[in-house]
Amino acid sequence: MSELLLDVTGLSKYYGNRIGCADVNFDLWPGEVMGIVGESGSGKSTLLNCLAGQVEADFGEVFFSTRSEGMKDTFQMSEPERRMLSRTDWAFVHQNARDGLRMNVSAGGNVGERLMAVGSRHYGKIRNKAVDWLERVEIHNSRIDDRPTAFSGGMQQRLQIARNLVTGPRLVFMDEPTGGLDVSVQARLLDLIKSLVREMNLSAIIVTHDLAVVRLLADRLMVMKDGYVVESGLTDQVLDDPQHSYTQLLVSSVLQA
């Protein structure tokens, strides 16, 4: 039996009097994918940013199973420790690839950055690893020295994923990873994420408003409204038999193609 990877209790974030997200509790196991859905302004991104340590939460605890010291509260960690975590065991895939990439650095350099950040100092090895990862995200290795500005939106998103996964993280935060891409590119990207998650036994937390994305990727699902989690459970269970009125509305709002 593997150990719990992430344990969240009573997480709350307020913007003045307004609620960002309130009293969120869940846990995550290695290899598990958690989906978070909800309408715009429901607190999905706030929650994700709090979990990833990019925004400071007001209340609550987030315990992460570190490699060396076991379960540790990430909010109590020192900043160097948390930043170290965010470039080794964690990864963050932004909705807009431009936020997650260095646009003036070649694709190879983008992939290699995390390796160099954790102390890799051998050009040949960094280069080989970059070639390997570009291949894994279906970017031809003749493009390794091109800058991301010369890439299409889908390629940029795949490059961002390669750049994040190259250090073998255990937990990936994804904020609308397929947003802004056309449907066929979306499908390929989802396919890719799914196979990478399987292969690397990754855990992931995926924020999206697209129910098809969670249906395909997520094992479990949380539905958020006005900062609160209104329903959670196995993905198929929540989507096929929604209990909360808001979830019912959400599920019935999807256009059947």
Add this chain to the structure above:
Amino acid sequence: MSDYNFAYLDEQTKRMIRRAILKGLAIPGYQVPFASREMPMPYGWGTGGVQVSAATLTPEDTLKVIDQGADDTTNAISIRKFFEKTAKIATTEKTSSASVIQTRHRIPEEQLTEDQILVYQVPIPEPLRFLEPSEIETRKMHALEEYGLMHVKLYEDISRHGAIATSYAYPVKVEDRYVMDPSPIPKFDNPKMEMAAIQLFGAGREQRIYALPPHTKVVSLDFDDFPFEPSKADYSCDLCGSENSYLDEVIVDDEGGRIFVCSDTDFCSSRQAINSELTYE
């Protein structure tokens, strides 16, 4: 009596700059912010170096100013004259007889001693600037020793040019701690930075001072499979015959004729003097 306070700046300002210098010496390679003053010369002409020199000079000092190794270029002459006028101190072109040397883009060929101070003019003190535009972020990176990004720059060099093409302002790591921009000196000069003299760096527009105490460990960054190489033109000086000094390429006529000469004019002329003595004997 001069109309100027000694070395142009008022005593309070010099005191403020000396504090920054001392702090810089205490934390080698760390960029100390200071309240840079307007100087009677444009930014880019060495306003940072001039302020550091002004705060360092005493009436007994002998000043030498070099620009790209030469004592006789506009920048060097005007700064030398500036201090002759405002501080009434002795000046020299001889490296060995100077106690304070203000330099732009070179370290003298002659080995400096512990009685000397070398003051650099720095245009951009932040080595991470072109990769990370945010000052808040770069300060955090220095504080937390997150220097992976510096190697991304070197990686880009190799992937584009097949070798580390950065040939000046080559980043160094100081005492295994801070990554520092050595100012735009050629990377040929980088190994000389582990020297007996005190080295002070002043960036006027960017309002930063940093420093290296004598015999500080200074390591140029590189990759295991692409080690650092101090490079120079593969010739010897056409005037003095030196084979191990840094050379400038000079075009001498309209037919494409060119010669290579030492960029350090004092070094070259003293060697020429010795050579001619030998011929006459």
